[in-house]
Amino acid sequence: MLKSFDETLAQRVLELGRQTLAIEADAIVALHARLGDDSSFVDAAQLIYAGTGRVVVSGMGKSGHIGRKIAATLSSTGTPAFFMHPGEAAHGDLGMVTANDILIAISNSGESSELLDILPAVKRLGARVIAMTGKPASRLARLADVHLNIAVAKEACTLNLAPTTSTTVTLAMGDALAVALLDVRGFREQDFALSHPGGALGRRLLTHVRDVMRTGDAIPSVGLDVPLVKALLEISQKGMGMTAVVDAAGRPLGVFTDGDLRRVIERMHDFSNVLIRDVMHANPRSVRPEQLAVDAVAVMEEFRINQMLVIDEAGQLVGALHIHDLTRAKVI
CATH class of the missing domain: 3.40.50.10490 (Glucose-6-phosphate isomerase like protein; domain 1)
Known part of the structure; x- marks a missing residue:
């Protein structure tokens, strides 16, 4: 005892x-x-x-x-x-x-x-x-x-x-x-991060968007004239809760998210003939692949969003980022 x-x-x-x-x-x-x-x-x-x-x-x-x-x-x-x-x-x-x-x-x-x-x-x-x-x-x-x-x-x-x-x-x-x-x-902080790559500060200061973003076929993307119901299949298959809407050259013009879908349902009962261009959110928030991942976190927190498109200097869609990707990478 x-x-x-x-x-x-x-x-x-x-x-x-x-x-x-x-x-x-x-x-x-x-x-x-x-x-x-x-x-x-x-x-x-x-x-x-x-x-x-x-x-x-x-x-x-x-x-x-x-x-x-x-x-x-x-x-x-x-x-x-x-x-x-x-x-x-x-x-x-x-x-x-x-x-x-x-x-x-x-x-x-x-x-x-x-x-x-x-x-x-x-x-x-x-x-x-x-x-x-x-x-x-x-x-x-x-x-x-x-x-x-x-x-x-x-x-x-x-x-x-x-x-x-x-x-x-x-x-x-x-x-x-x-x-x-x-x-x-x-x-400075960057020097400290280099000698502590396994620590929280190291991850925050050494992890770039390109290190954690989804690329290639993992990027949800549809064209402007795609029906909304087809866009919903893309959202479901890619599992990001959103899809980018791009023009013929692959430049993103908008985004459509699960939240946008709830707002569409509130406004209309039948959207079988609705095109994605009519309900997408234009001028979506984006980040560059060379930016630090913590920069993406700051934007997401400021605008209360969970997903972001990653666009290169030429304006091409090169990646997509979800808040869960940042969590898994222990950036947040």
Whole structure:
């Protein structure tokens, strides 16, 4: 049977949660204030920006976990980076480091033996070193080309032992560097999408209408002089809830949808002799195949329609698009 908190313990848990958040928030505020006290942050960003190699992030224990996230954030925002475990580095992984790379070495104490052991080899290679420590007088800080001070007043842990506040501040410093570099590099949404093709933003910014539109025989289409009843067969067979109405050259002049059919039924009881040209909706909304799929979504939402024709620069009907096509492609 699961144990449950009594009221006193529940209140204590809530108090500790709030206390942890307050301590970590205060530490980030202190980091914010400290950032402008010297030029180290700008120096670090400039060193990375001017570099022709990659950023190699390294750290032991919790610093290593934070380092992996910092490396991932840098990589996804325009700064090629990877994480290197300092223990593995001493046994061959240093071969991944080149003279053009920049090492970000993370250690709250600044005395991590695993990092200090590989530092001479890194410097012999010619790589530059940025240290993130909470001890500006530590050996790691003194040996680095640039030192970023991530000192905190205390850990959020009630024992003041477990890395909590210090890892939060380290992560925030890494994010600050990544965002600053993102901006100075002119990194934009399209660049982000290229490195996240499997994500929602990637799909929105990389998927074009031509990638999801229906083509060839799948396009519902009838001529101007086709009887309405025959046009209804085309609508039913193609399953898009509409048909394009085209001239002899294949240029779309109108569209007829399920909604138009309901309006026709309301107006007339017998439409066996009605031609599609007499009931079609002229000048239909359309989109170009080279446009982003999200552009088509915007038009559909604005005009509350579920289908659109796709027309090329010559005015030819080259595709048809249904809102379900966009849903299946996870554009919406």
